[in-house]
Amino acid sequence: MDFIEVTLKVNADFADILTAELGELGFDAFVENEDGFSAYIEEDKYSQQELEETLNRYADLVQATYTARKIERQNWNEEWERNFEPLFIGGQVSVRASFHEKPAAAKYDIVINPKMSFGTGHHETTTLMIENQLTLDHQGKRVLDMGCGTGILAIMAGELGASQIVAVEIEDWTVENARENAELNGYASIDVRLGDAEAIAGEKPFDIILANINRNVLLEDMPAYKAVLKPKGWLLLSGFYTEDLPQIQQRCEELSLAYVSHRTKNNWVSAIFRAS
Structure with missing residues (x-):
């Protein structure tokens, strides 16, 4: 293609x-x-x-x-x-390509070779999601990454100690890239799947769900996320603007997902919700 x-x-x-x-x-x-x-x-x-x-x-x-x-x-x-510059997120996370040197100060080092996939960390939403991930305990947790792109958030979950990780994408070449990046970072065990919200129907519940997609998909697929989220589980969302947050909050409240916090960057938002 x-x-x-x-x-x-x-x-x-x-x-x-x-x-x-x-x-x-x-x-x-x-x-x-x-x-x-x-x-x-x-x-x-x-x-x-x-x-x-x-x-x-x-x-x-x-x-x-x-x-x-x-x-x-x-x-x-x-x-x-020609365009990919290394990043340092939250004072802890290095995101770089394989041809960049690892910075000495990095607590977590993620290598991403993106090909045609979205998610190098350069977009505000990816950065915000990683910053929110750093606030949650992933140790031994079961994590889902919806719309995984390059697999960067799934890999971050692995860096933070998640024991089981499922990542889902709708494009076959993106799934291929996410698998390559997972293996490159030592997380070949990440279960990268081709599909949409139907790919997680009936799944064993997750402790943390990550979804960096866009407002319309989030609103449509929220019930599917809730169906596989553990009680007291965490839902991290991004891919929408500050003005969209009230609509996202309302949809979450309808599904008994309580608003916890959010952070913004250049009008983009990443919000944290928690199941009752």
Whole structure:
């Protein structure tokens, strides 16, 4: 499968808005640059008309221009190697590619080779989720990562001592990448599955569920998460904006999932809820 790279020149204040909008169109990998960002989508999912309609909706607010080109899957490594800078999250977690040196101060060291998968830690939602993970006891816990992307949050759960980890993704090539990254970090035992919320139906309950997806999917799939969450279990959510938090909270309250806390970064949110 080949991909379409769309490179947008856009003011940084609006980059997050357009990233979220493109996510709704099926774009699932994003790389920031000095003038805006590049977004990637499988060729058969790309619609120039949908892209232009989305940009036109924001024409009064955002001065955005774009270019699009096709790239072969095997050339993805060249793309991200040129743009992927190592991160240090929460004063404890190093996120780097295999060609970066491990920082001496890192308590946890995660190596991610993302290929075409979302989740290098560079997006605010991934960073926020990891910061929230650091606040919870994972030791010996059973953890579920929905929409796992590169597998970074599942790997973080392993670093924090989780004993059983299931990760779910809807794209076969993303599942492949998550498995590769899990093995690269010494967590080949992570059960990476292809599917959506139906893939966890009837599962043995989890102590912690991680879901960094988007608002609409979270709202739709929340009952499926609740069905496999242990009493007093933790639900960590992200992929939505500050203004979406009340709707997320309301949906959780309907399912007896109590709001605990949230953190924000550039208007993105990661919230923690707990089952009764």
